[in-house]
Amino acid sequence: MNRDEFIKAANQAMPDLHAKADTANPDAIVVNSADLHGLCLWMRDDPAAQLTYFEFVTAQDWPDRDEIVLVYSLYSHPLGHRLMVKTALPRRDPQIETVSDIWEGANWSEREVYDLFGVTFSRHPDLRRIMMFDGWEGYPLRKDYTHPNLIHRPE
Amino acid sequence: MGLMGLLNKGSVYAERLPGASIVMAPVNWGIDNAQAYSMWYMLFGLACCAIELMATGSSRYDFDRLGMFYRASPRQSDVMLIAGTVTLKMAPRVKMLYEQMSEPRFVVAMGGCASNGGPFYYDSYSVLKGVDKIIPVDVYIAGCPPRPEALLQGCLAVQKKVRTYKLGQPRGAAIRIGQEANASRLALDNLVPPRAFDDLQILDIRGQKHE
Ligand code: SF4
Numbered sequence: 257m258n259r260d261e262f263i264k265a266a267n268q269a270m271p272d273l274h275a276k277a278d279t280a281n282p283d284a285i286v287v288n289s290a291d292l293h294g295l296c297l298w299m300r301d302d303p304a305a306q307l308t309y310f311e312f313v314t315a316q317d318w319p320d321r322d323e324i325v326l327v328y329s330l331y332s333h334p335l336g337h338r339l340m341v342k343t344a345l346p347r348r349d350p351q352i353e354t355v356s357d358i359w360e361g362a363n364w365s366e367r368e369v370y371d372l373f374g375v376t377f378s379r380h381p382d383l384r385r386i387m388m389f390d391g392w393e394g395y396p397l398r399k400d401y402t403h404p405n406l407i408h409r410p411e
Numbered sequence: 412m413g414l415m416g417l418l419n420k421g422s423v424y425a426e427r428l429p430g431a432s433i434v435m436a437p438v439n440w441g442i443d444n445a446q447a448y449s450m451w452y453m454l455f456g457l458a459c460c461a462i463e464l465m466a467t468g469s470s471r472y473d474f475d476r477l478g479m480f481y482r483a484s485p486r487q488s489d490v491m492l493i494a495g496t497v498t499l500k501m502a503p504r505v506k507m508l509y510e511q512m513s514e515p516r517f518v519v520a521m522g523g524c525a526s527n528g529g530p531f532y533y534d535s536y537s538v539l540k541g542v543d544k545i546i547p548v549d550v551y552i553a554g555c556p557p558r559p560e561a562l563l564q565g566c567l568a569v570q571k572k573v574r575t576y577k578l579g580q581p582r583g584a585a586i587r588i589g590q591e592a593n594a595s596r597l598a599l600d601n602l603v604p605p606r607a608f609d610d611l612q613i614l615d616i617r618g619q620k621h622e
Contacts (some may be wrong), residue, residue, distance in 0.1 A: 388500065388537070389499075389500045396536050396537070401536070405499065405535070405536050405537070405538075405540070406534070406535065406536045407533055407534070407540075408533065408534060409533035409534055
């Protein structure tokens with residue numbers, strides 16, 4: 257399945273999903289954050305999709321749009337196709353449902369996004385920092401992050 | 412190592428007896444050399460510099476000929492080679508390991524990262540800007556990573572310090588192994604016999620001269 261077939265199949269299976277094609281990435285689709293968990297469940301179990309392998313989740317910080325965009329990368333070993341799913345969250349208190357109950361492998365990836373971007377994954381079994389140590393303040397990969405240890409390279 | 416500490420301390424006490432210096436001079440010479448040729452280092456790799464450390468330990472460059480071989484425990488080690496990037500998360504562990512080593516103990520900061528943060532000096536929130544912020548460093552080696560020759564030269568510099576160090580005395584200034592040593596095979600020529608290190612070109616990691 258390519259991306260457009262995906263969008264069609266998903267929108268057919270879930271009428272109020274309104275998945276859209278992403279303008280930047282030819283492999284990516286965009287959905288609302290509230291629909292993500294249901295979509296993921298469908299994508300794993302649908303016989304034509306079979307996205308059984310969770311590659312990673314990462315995030316982008318867009319201070320000017322006041323958004324944090326999560327990017328999920330999924331792969332199907334049986335069918336050999338790939339899909340990326342993007343979903344935008346508000347920058348202030350970003351929250352989304354975990355997909356670690358769908359793919360076990362999402363557990364640490366989500367912890368990483370939580371650690372570095374401050375996205376809270378609800379229902380996550382073990383949401384702790386993973387790179388930085390406990391007690392670290394702030395989310396280092398946000399664009400407006402500062403730290404006393406951070407010295408900017410002089411121009 | 413505990414034994415080294417005992418030897419060191421014993422000679423300090425014995426020297427206070429009348430006429431002892433005549434006896435102790437050759438004994439001290441023996442002790443100093445024994446110590447200098449039995450520097451056991453702690454196996455401790457933090458990043459890419461550790462690869463070069465392993466290369467130096469392997470048969471081509473061979474730490475063994477300096478009597479150096481690795482111990483897995485800080486309690487048995489004399490030298491701590493900080494080979495790699497010390498992150499803020501790692502820093503308390505490094506410090507704890509250092510504190511577990513018994514005197515006399517020596518620290519080599521290998522590479523730019525351990526010396527001053529190296530490539531991560533700018534624009535990094537998580538890297539300690541030099542291991543000397545948490546523990547005293549005896550030898551700095553420039554390079555990213557330093558060549559095995561430079562590391563060997565650094566170890567020879569530690570040997571020199573071991574020979575002159577007396578327990579309870581202030582330790583000498585840190586020795587810096589410059590980028591010169593990286594570029595040449597000079598260090599290998601220096602291996603046997605140990606020569607004076609005073610003519611070493613002293614450069615910091617950005618190639619600037621230190622006083
Ligand atoms: S100095 Fe260079 S080679 Fe050594 S740990 Fe740092 S980045 Fe790696």
